[in-house]
Amino acid sequence: MAISCVGGLVLDMTVSDKKYHGMAVFQPVINGVGGNLVAVQASRLSTGLHSRASIGSLPADTPHICFNPLTFFCRKNMTSKTARVLLAMVIPGHLIFIYSIKFMKAGHTSITMNFVAIYCAAALLQVMVLLFICNFLVHWMWKMGDDPDNFAIPYLTALGDLLGTSLLALVFYTLYSIGDKDFDVGD
Template sequence: MGYAISSFDDIAAFQPVVNGVGGNLVAIFASRLSTALHRTSVQGSVPFWAPKKWYQYPLHTFGRSANPESKTAVILAFLAVPGHLLFYFVISRVKIYYNSVNVATMTPSFIVFYTSVAILQVILLLLICYWLVHLTWRKNMNPDNVCIPYLTAIGDLLGTAFLAICFYGLYWAGETRLKTS
């Protein structure tokens, strides 16, 4: 991240937003999944609605009617869009007010690419969350205590990496105004 900030000043304004939104949404999902597990099964056992194979987790996370929280996952993934657009608008207005705006961050290509990597981060976090909550439940651990710190750390790692990919990708695609030096 230090290297990316030395190349792109504006990345520092977006990094807490990407990491914060992803971390908060996945914490909500982990808590709801944990509550569903506590209601429907005994800790350490597999609930009737849980996937039986590892490759079924993506389908179960977002589309399985047996999963009591699949609709929640879809809603949380879609909430990332207006959330990131709102924060983008606030960041750009504050930067305009202080005359520190980089016009390259106000292009439609930046907005689309930034929103895309932010949503990808949230979707990956929700998938990892679904798997991790079930794994800790099967290992006879309380997911409320174990999963949220891991998920927010993974969210910070993914968010920082995806944000750097966003800036570097746009720079390599020809948006040279993003680079500060």
């Protein structure tokens, strides 16, 4: 609950500044995509644990927890492969939503190349961080005796909201700072 409240405060503080008013329409998109993708991974990991072990003990063939994000995403195990597939969905998914918003004239922000590049980088970073944390959190909760389906997914989606909102605010701040000359950036 506290994580979501902080995310709400970040959104409120950012949107209340007229320069960043245009970010409100993108907030459900970045948070929804990130939260849904990490929920898929958490559910998949939890199902795998349920099928191979009792809550409280990790299966013997569980790979060691990797503290290096690069190594985590480049391993040949199924968890890393699934994470890469989910990462591959981020950019195309967000492009569909960005251009749907543009087509429906729903936002107050011009869709410039700067915006698309910085926004997509933020969305990719959000999902990478969430997938990396997901691997730790699901296995840790399982080992502590908690069902990750019930406990990990709410934490991950709340963290996704906080991270997504913060990164989105950073996107708009960056666009405004570099002088993206579409005057409705932030209008």
